Amino acid sequence: MGSTTDIRKGAIIRHQNDLWVVTFCQFVNPGKGAAFTKTKLRSISSGKGTEITYKSGETVDVVSVEHVNMQYLYKTGDSYSFMNQKTYETVDVRADVLGEDAKYLKDGLDVIAITHEGSVVAIELPKKVVYKVKQAPPAVKGDTASGNVTKEIVLDNDLKIYAPIFIKEGEEVIVNTETGDYGGRSQE
Secondary structure, eight states, rough: OEEEEOOTTTTTEETTTTEEEEEEEEOOOOSSOOOOOEEEEETTTTOOOOEEEETOOOOEEEEEEEEEEEEEEETTTTTEEEETTTTTOEEEEEEHHHHGGGGGTTTTOOHHHEEEEEEEEEEEESSSSEEEEEEOOOOOTTTTGGGGOOEEEEEETTEEEEEETTTTTOOOEEEEEOOEEEEEEEEO
């Protein structure tokens, strides 16, 4: 048993006799009233999602998991292939297990796979990932006067984000994987 302070993205919780993986977690401390933790959970067995709010200090049955360093290789149909960096074993993970994190994957990306009883239940992405800009419309004179200082760009893994108008095709940009926001130009 643990408390609400043990809840993190990727944690496994036993709830209603089923195992659930935490896909989103936010600690909220309102000015008035008790603090609480908002979570989004996905059932490991059925894949269904739910939202649960835990009061601060409430006991939660957090299940132990193992963290394994893996590298993303490729996508085949509805599954993603990862390589265990210690054993070089290839593991296929279903798209529904990855959820929204799948859109940030690119060839060779190092991730931490969260496993329970030998199977991958979630992945932990690096906080910031560098991508190459595949498409970026040119900046149009007068855009800044209207307050429109961002434009939609397409990255090398087909991810679409909003970036400042000065970003051009071929440049490398940093993306925050927690928010999906532009994080600056890459210094590499």
